Amino acid sequence: MSQPNPSELAVLKHLWSSGPQSAREVHDAVGPGQAWKASTTRTIINRLEDKGWVVRRDVHGLAVYDAALDRTRTLGGLVRHFARQVLDMSGPLPAALFAESPHLSDAELDDLDAIINAAETQDSEGEA
Amino acid sequence: MSQPNPSELAVLKHLWSSGPQSAREVHDAVGPGQAWKASTTRTIINRLEDKGWVVRRDVHGLAVYDAALDRTRTLGGLVRHFARQVLDMSGPLPAALFAESPHLSDAELDDLDAIINAAETQDSEGEA
DNA sequence: ACGAATGCGTTACATATGTAACGAACAGGC
DNA sequence: GCCTGTTCGTTACATATGTAACGCATTCGT
Numbered sequence: 001m002s003q004p005n006p007s008e009l010a011v012l013k014h015l016w017s018s019g020p021q022s023a024r025e026v027h028d029a030v031g032p033g034q035a036w037k038a039s040t041t042r043t044i045i046n047r048l049e050d051k052g053w054v055v056r057r058d059v060h061g062l063a064v065y066d067a068a069l070d071r072t073r074t075l076g077g078l079v080r081h082f083a084r085q086v087l088d089m090s091g092p093l094p095a096a097l098f099a100e101s102p103h104l105s106d107a108e109l110d111d112l113d114a115i116i117n118a119a120e121t122q123d124s125e126g127e128a
Numbered sequence: 129m130s131q132p133n134p135s136e137l138a139v140l141k142h143l144w145s146s147g148p149q150s151a152r153e154v155h156d157a158v159g160p161g162q163a164w165k166a167s168t169t170r171t172i173i174n175r176l177e178d179k180g181w182v183v184r185r186d187v188h189g190l191a192v193y194d195a196a197l198d199r200t201r202t203l204g205g206l207v208r209h210f211a212r213q214v215l216d217m218s219g220p221l222p223a224a225l226f227a228e229s230p231h232l233s234d235a236e237l238d239d240l241d242a243i244i245n246a247a248e249t250q251d252s253e254g255e256a
Numbered sequence: 257a258c259g260a261a262t263g264c265g266t267t268a269c270a271t272a273t274g275t276a277a278c279g280a281a282c283a284g285g286c
Numbered sequence: 287g288c289c290t291g292t293t294c295g296t297t298a299c300a301t302a303t304g305t306a307a308c309g310c311a312t313t314c315g316t
């Protein structure tokens with residue numbers, strides 16, 4: 001399953017909330033917070049593209065990137081992984097407790113519940 | 129703050145639940161689950177020792193290791209970090225969320241609440 | 257038309273992490 | 287006393303991640 005690292009996640013989160021962005025736009029938004037130089041931001045974006053986690057579109061000669069991963073699935077996967085691997089929780093996880101996250105809308109919380117639990121299909125398990 | 133990586137955490141969790149153990153004992157317990165060769169288990173233990181996260185004691189010539197990190201503080205730190213960095217939760221976090229974890233006793237859950245929240249002292253903040 | 261700014265591909269290098277072998281030393285069994 | 291299993295220190299190497307510079311091509315302002 002797609003487990004973006006912290007740097008990649010920072011970029012993805014921006015794309016999720018702001019939609020398709022150019023490298024410069026991404027940098028202006030997340031660069032400062034990460035204390036990245038522009039070239040670093042670009043490297044992260046390139047690696048995301050290599051992994052197929054963002055798609056690149058050419059808009060009048062300018063590269064614009066868009067998240068290729070689904071926000072809820074990705075966050076849900078990270079949550080499930082954390083709960084299982086770090087806290088050794090095995091049963092169903094209560095998604096409602098993540099309602100605090102500004103990254104998840106009410107609608108998404110519904111999906112999250114399903115994803116966190118039912119979908120044992122793309123974490124440790126159904127990897128094949 | 130102490131943020132053990134997944135491998136290190138696997139070893140620490142075993143030491144926390146089983147108490148001081150020899151390298152062999154640790155390996156017999158966590159090696160299979162991690163699909164580690166004995167030498168790999170030893171490497172992880174050595175790195176933990178280098179970081180001062182386990183202490184080594186000599187028992188009649190045999191090295192016995194014990195966790196030097198507090199279980200609740202460590203887990204709490206990981207939880208706080210995850211909630212803040214991954215889910216961008218900023219307010220107080222409900223410790224009850226982790227009641228499911230077999231790694232935390234009821235008594236520890238009380239501490240956890242305090243640690244997760246009040247102790248912004250050793251994550252991103254008071255690092256100095 | 258020319259210089260400055262910008263976008264982008266390429267390349268680099270350090271540290272962290274995963275994963276493990278090798279060899280010396282020592283302890284017991286026979 | 288010798289073979290064997292065990293312990294432990296040392297060393298190694300690949301991949302992942304953090305972090306960034308460099309140089310070329312292009313564009314835009316003047």
